[in-house]
Structures are given as structure tokens and as C-alpha cells.
Amino acid sequence: MSKPTIDCVQKADAQLGETPLWDAARGVLWWIDIERPTLWRLDLATGKASALEQPGTYLGSLALTRSGRHLIARDLSLLLLDPGTGATEPFAETPGEAMPDTRLNDGRVDAKGRLWIGTMDNGLTDGRGGFYRVDPDGAVAAIFGDVIVSNGIAFDPDGRHMYFTDTRRYITYRLTLDASGERVENREIFADYSATGDRPDGACVDADGCLWQAFFGGGKVVRYARDGRIDREIALPVSNPTCLCFGGRDLRTLFVTSATKFLTPDQLAAEPLAGSVLAIDGVGQGVPECLFGA
Template sequence: MSGHSISIDVAVIGQDQLGETPLWCERTRRLWWLDIEQPKLRWFDPATGIDGLTRLPGTFAGTQALMADGRRLLAEDLSLYALDLGTGARTDLSAVEPGLDNRLNDGRVDARGRFWVGTMDNQLHRPAGGLYRIDPDGSTTRMAEDVIVSNGIAFSPDGRTLYFTDTRRHLGFAFDLDMHDGAITNRRVFADHTATGERPDGACVDVDGCIWMAFFAGGRIVRHRPDGAVDRTIPLPVTNPTCLCFGGDDLKTLYVTSATKFLTPQQRAAEPLAGALFAVHGAGQGLPENRFGQTTKTATVQPQGGKT
């Protein structure tokens, strides 16, 4: 980290059981994230310092995405629905894998407005999950299988590379993504943590095309270059960082969610910030989130002040 001035603030002391899937919404100018296992949609306004929440149905609220019409795409267990945050009106969209002991997990929208989302085994060891592409009309296509815990879905700035992690296989993958038909090919290992047994979790991409990743039970976030090599590591004051995204009006604040899940009472006592939302400054600059149902230009944000 030499040459980089990093500072870390606690944005919200939340005690999330499983904080996840942070997204910056430029329309509301808020950071939104989930507590998956105590299902709620949470938000933080950096301009005022105020935060709030909406309680959600189901056992697990596994993922979320922004929508073109301003609604929120949310997961309830193995189903996806659109929620109008103003009226509370819900529209069911899609369901996957009925009857399996799985749930939806991490997801992200590509530049053509398609939502990519994975499923995971609730027992954390069976390869019964998959990776799905949800088109704006709600049609659902299984794109990969033999997944234990899907995570870390992100796209390169040009939209042509899909990154995907199987946390419990300790592997990160990359695919070539056809922007026109949504096909993925040329699956290859991007980052291999099998030797250490570490658990790569949520991910996002910065303007340089580097991939930031949180390590659950690893107490840190790291930046991978596009070739998979790690070029930056930032330790955090919690054991379980879970996911991350760039936010703020200039997309220069790296927000990181965390979890109290799996911590012993002794660890909880020693980690008063477990489950908090963190704001990391000086890590770089991100890209705007795509919206479900909306085609966007790729790499519309340019680095300011040179390479980070």
C-alpha cells in the first residue's frame, strides 16, 4: 500500500448478522445494502449521516439491484420481485430452483440491463447451486452449475468480462461475456485460494479495471489486477467483511459491509464494529451501477488525478 493514503471510517454501526450487497444509487444519493439473515433493506445518506431500513419478507433477502423505473429488484429466498419503495407495491418477477435447499445470493446487472445472480447451498457444502441470467422480461436462463456458494459477481469496465466467485470452492472465475446475446464462454480461474482455504466473498470493479474483493473470515479487502495478481491489501477491524462498492457523488468512497455471523460471543465482545458499514477513503474510484432493464454505456467514468 505504499504511496496510497487510506483512511477508514465507520459509516453505520449496524450489527448486521449478514450485511451484504451494497449499491450506490445516484438518484437517491444514498448507499443501500441488505442484512440477508435478518431480512431488511438498509440505507445511509452520507450528506446527512442519517440511516434507515425497511424490513423485508422471507427467511433470506439474498440480493438486490437498482431498476430502470426506480423500483428495487430484491430476492426472497429463491424468488425475485420488484419493490416500489414509495408505495410498498410488490411485483413477482422470477423463481429459480424450486424445492432445493438453496437460496439466491450475490448478483449484479450488466450493461445491457440483464441481472446475473447465483444460488448457494444453505448447508454450505453441496454443489447444488448455479449462476443465472435474468433478462428484463423476467425470463431466466441457467448459465453455470455445480456451484456451492455463488458470490463476487462483477463486470469489467467494457462489460465484456464477467467475474464470478464460488466462495466455498475458494476460487474466483472469469468468463467472456457476449454483450449482444448474453452468452458466457471461456471460463477460467481468475484467483485461486484453494491452498489457503480462504473465502473470497463480494466484489466490485474500479475504473482501472481492477477487481476489489472482500474476504469473509479474512479481515481484509484486496484489489486484484485483471490478471488476478493482488496489488493492494487493506485490513479492516472486523473478521467478516462481506461485500463492497464504490459510492458517493464522485464514486471515490469504497463502502464495505460486514457480518456478525459465525462469531463466538468472545469474538463479538472483542469486535464491537462487527456488522458495521465501513467507508474507505483513498482506495480509488468506481463505476456507476447498471440498472435492471436499462442499457447503459460502459466505462463512462474516467479516473481523476491519474491512476490510483
């Protein structure tokens, strides 16, 4: 297996960079800084990056849509955003009133155009969060609760299985969906780090059906074979990789966002690329991102 190459494609100092998504229609990479709520656009052809700052406290997640707009998660609300003008339109609300001090976090769209997204406890300790399915008509269905930090949502190419991580329980689950793909029939542990405290974060699935996952505080991304074995591990020049996606020509570049959050001044000095966007080539091929909408 050839040695991968790792490059920095956007030097940044994101507090909590997250949710990179390859927009094949525009040929650009989108990503967000959650805690300095900003939507970033990176044109790989020119290297030009532009920022669209958002109101609110957190910009928790991002999804591409069939209309060309973005579906963004701002605090506990979902909004449609025009990336050209910055104009937003309310779309849906998640039931956060009963669970104070929570916000929306990681999400991903399935093959039928539905968004699966979770909430999390801002204190990172209690099971205040939940997991939801958001349909194209704006209906929100609760899937399960008792989640500390929703993360790592990715879909198996077979359409019947998905992955879900509770980062602060240190567990990644493999979920089996029913025939309609609307409900979870079974939840089993796929990877358990509760004994070590390793923090699995954002994830994506490649063309071979293998799960790629970033480890916050672990300075690495790993690939799991379909049976749960780690068959590839790539060390990174940042301690806090957060999420990843395949993109670029033929979906053969693995993009990784990162964070400066929790790093000490000494660590920041030693990690000049902390908070930047990295690109890894030579590790395989991804699958196209699904688009939200009917």
C-alpha cells in the same frame, strides 16, 4: 500511494450484511441484512439510516432498476419493490424446486440491463446452486450449475468479461462472454484459494478495471490488477467483510458491509464494528452501477 482512511458510516450488528449499492439518483447507499431480512437505506448527507423489514427467510440480493424500484431476491423469488411504500410485485422465479435447501445470493446488473445472479446451498457444502441470467422481460436462462455459494459477481469495463466466485470452493473465476453478452464462452480460474481455505466474497470493479474483493473471515479487502496480481491489501477492523461498492461524491469512497455471523462472544466483544458499514477513502474511483431494465 497514500494511506487510506477507514470510517464507520453506519453502526449496525447485521447478521449477514451484504450487497451495498450506491444510488446516485437519490444520493443514498442501500444494503441488506440477508439473514434478518432487511433492506437498509443510508443517507450520507444526514447520516440517517432507515430499515425496511422483509418477509421470508432470506433477502439474498438487491439491484437498482431504471424505473426507480428495486429488484430484490427473496428466498428463490425475484420481486420488484417500491422503496417508498414497501409494496412488492412478483417478477420472476428461479428453478429451485429441483434443488432443495437453496436460495438466491449475490447478483449484479450488466451494461445491457440484465441481472446475473446465483443460488447457493444453505448447508455450504454441496454443489446445489446455479448461475442465471435474468432478462428485463422476466425470462430466466440457466448459465451453469454445480455451485456451492455464488458470490463476487462483477463486470469488466470491456463488456466481454465478468468475475464469478464460488466462495466455498475458494475460487474466483474470470468468465468470457460471447458477442451478444448472453452466454459464457469460457471460464478460467482467476484466483485459487483452495489450498488455504481463504473465502473470497463480494466484489466490484474500479475505473481502472481492477477487481476489489472482500474476504470473509480474512478481515481485509484486496485489489487485483488485471493480470491477477494482488497490488493492494487493506486490513479492516472486522473479521467478516462481505461485499463492497464505490459510491459517494465522484464514486471515490469504497463502502464495505460486514457480518457478525460465525463470530464467538469473545470475537464480538473485540470487534464493536462487526456487522457495520465501513467507508474507505483514498483508494481510487469506481464506476456507476448499472440499472436493471430495458
